[in-house]
Amino acid sequence: MVNTFLAHDLLWGMTPEQLPVDAPAWVSESISAGQPVVVRRALSAPDHIAVGVRGRLREQRFATVMSIDVISRRVKPEDLCHVSIDRDVPAVHALNQLRPMLDDCGWVWGVSGSAGFELASGFQALHARSDLDLILRAPQPLDRLKAQALVRILDTAACQVDMQLQTPFGAIALREWAGPARRVLLKNAREACLVIDPWEQAA
Structure with a gap:
C-alpha cells in the first residue's frame, strides 16, 4: 500500500501485539475492541505511518506508529x-x-x-x-x-x-x-x- 495517507484518515488492522511495551492498558483495550486508529501529522519510517489511539476519556490519546502492510481498511x-x-x-x-x-x-x-x-x-x-x-x-x-x-x-x-x-x-x-x-x-x-x-x- 502506497504511503499516501493524510491526517485524520482512520485505519484498521492494528493489533495489541504491535503496540509498544509501555503502552497503557487502555490503549490495548481500545485496539482489542476493534477501534480504528487516526493518522497523525508526524514523520515516520517509509513503511510505517504515525497514528493515534483514542480512549474513552478525552485525555486518553496515545501516539504510536503502525506498519503500512497490516492496514486492512481506510476511511477518509x-x-x-x-x-x-x-x-x-x-x-x-x-x-x-x-x-x-x-x-x-x-x-x-x-x-x-x-x-x-x-x-x-x-x-x-x-x-x-x-x-x-x-x-x-x-x-x-x-x-x-x-x-x-x-x-x-x-x-x-x-x-x-x-x-x-x-x-x-x-x-x-x-x-x-x-x-x-x-x-x-x-x-x-x-x-x-x-x-x-x-x-x-x-x-
Whole structure:
C-alpha cells in the first residue's frame, strides 16, 4: 500500500501485539475492541505511518506508529460526509444542518474528530458538549472573504464547529484564516510555523 495517507484518515488492522511495551492498558483495550486508529501529522519510517489511539476519556490519546502492510481498511474524512447516525447530540444536529450548505459550496469536505470517529466506526465518541470538527480540501487558495463567509455559515450550527483547511503544504484553521492576523499557523508533518500564504511552499 502506497504511503499516501493524510491526517485524520482512520485505519484498521492494528493489533495489541504491535503496540509498544509501555503502552497503557487502555490503549490495548481500545485496539482489542476493534477501534480504528487516526493518522497523525508526524514523520515516520517509509513503511510505517504515525497514528493515534483514542480512549474513552478525552485525555486518553496515545501516539504510536503502525506498519503500512497490516492496514486492512481506510476511511477518509470525505467518505463520511453523507453517513448518518441517530444520535440526539448537538454535533450530529450541526452536521445534518450544515451538510446541504457545504455540498452546495462545491468543495470537497469531510468529518474528522469525535464525529468522524463515531460515523466511521460505530463506537460512541460524541457527547452533549462535543464540538463538530470538519476538514476542507483546499488545493487552490481560498481568499479571506470567502473564508469569512464560510465561518458565518458554520456559526449558524447547533454547536461550535471547527474547520481545518488542508492546503498542499499543511493545514490551517479556517477561523484563523478568516481573521485579521497577517500570519497564520500552518501545521504539517515536519513543523508548525507562521506563514503569510499557506498555499505557497516555504523557502
